[in-house]
Amino acid sequence: MPDTPVPFGDDVSAVDLGRRRLAVIKTDMLVGKTDVPPGMSLRQAARKAVVMNISDLAAKGVEPAAILASIGVPRGFTDKDIEQIGKGLNDGAREYGAYVLGGDTNEASDLVISCAALGICERDYLIRRSGARPRDLVAVTGLFGKTSSGLKILLEDFPFPPKIGKELVNSVFKPRARLREGLALAQTRAVTASIDSSDGLAWSLHEISRASNVGFILNILPVAQEAKEFAKIHNLDPVELSLYGGEEYEILVTVKPKLWEAAERALKRVEASLIKIGVVTMKKALTLRMREKTVTIEARGWEHFKTP
């Protein structure tokens, strides 16, 4: 589309409505085989399919208004199964103030839930991937590593201490989109680029690097306490768990240094937090500097798993 308000390949697409407003749309598909681990209910899976899409709007600072769902179900699914899917879709939408407006059901070999999300926003507030500038600060809306730990429990039968196990598994079953955070950040005008982190933190950094033609030096690894403990117990690498995991719906942003405090305050006001993890560089390299060593952040992303 000529003069499209959002470049191809960003988290969302948009159509100009005139009067400085945009219709913003996103579609993403949940596939049973690769996105629904054992133990996750149909209702949770359907809710997740909605959250995946809302997360992309959230990262851009756009409020979701409507959700549509196109569903493929294997032969053998009952009416009750379909009802659970319907409930899960509604859970996801209502949690974020949106409504499920329609959809259709088809027969397919595997469970497939493809959602479309629509939101309307002011053109000047939409944050793209391409605006990061050297010396901007890099920040995230939460800590990483819980879902990759949770998936090791669910898919590879890693034993877990009850105290942290529930939290890790819940991060997989009940992912949350950072909508409050995304909307608050967009209002500050402090954010120069943003992306949701569902393909993994490392991959998301590489996407912004590519779109903005910049590099990153991270000096803090944002690992969740539960993931740290899980890593210690199983002798896993916390860097691996937090940088190359995925299915985490935090927002990764770059922030104008002068407006950092405004951004931080905006998130405090919505009872959330912004965690500074590094800085944008002119040099197009991606590096993590830790006390012990400095490592390159690889362009590896989240690989969907296979359920047995």
Added chain:
Amino acid sequence: MPDTPVPFGDDVSAVDLGRRRLAVIKTDMLVGKTDVPPGMSLRQAARKAVVMNISDLAAKGVEPAAILASIGVPRGFTDKDIEQIGKGLNDGAREYGAYVLGGDTNEASDLVISCAALGICERDYLIRRSGARPRDLVAVTGLFGKTSSGLKILLEDFPFPPKIGKELVNSVFKPRARLREGLALAQTRAVTASIDSSDGLAWSLHEISRASNVGFILNILPVAQEAKEFAKIHNLDPVELSLYGGEEYEILVTVKPKLWEAAERALKRVEASLIKIGVVTMKKALTLRMREKTVTIEARGWEHFKTP
């Protein structure tokens, strides 16, 4: 959604934009196993996935602006296969003046192409399923029976005379959405209810019957000449082929009798035609009156096939 401009279950969903405008969205899924017959190329399948969605907007009188696609492909698909899908999506969108703005690719057990279509329209022009009134005229934008004949050739190896075979098979491989027709009809304000006929003419009549609380008497069976010939050769029932087929993207409308000529003229101006097939009745029965006999139009619809 409270006060949604289009009731749940209509061909499309919509969000109010203010100033009497609507953002209209639709999502529908093409599944390889049930929607792609042998001999249809990937490029044609992807184009069809777009046409399916545009057809619903067309029936409501809404011009499509943007298409998104969420794609699931089986392991073993090559980059070239994905490229063919991309080309087909673009074929479908550009043919109707829309653009493919984004999407994503996933691994799935079967080919799945889920598209979302977005269009903007004036609120007062959108045609719903619920406005048909007794004495309105019933009409379609084209004749039926070609795709069900074509599918018998493709799926059941029915022999065919070369003269009509190509036309029948092409109706399956290259379906066309009646966008010009839908837009022209919406402008006339003559249409009281509309639906696309992709689930079969009989099913679509039943849907309008349900939504508008009316019945129908058809006195003309809209069968395509090629389908008639095919039926004769194979001793098939033309009623079955044309009423209970499917994957046909004609628009079925009910028209105010006083504005019939205006509607007819509007379609002539876009080099299309409107075929009168019957009348809306107060009595909620659906009947086809032919010279030889009168039959009930059953609430049976298009059943997706299984490829071997």
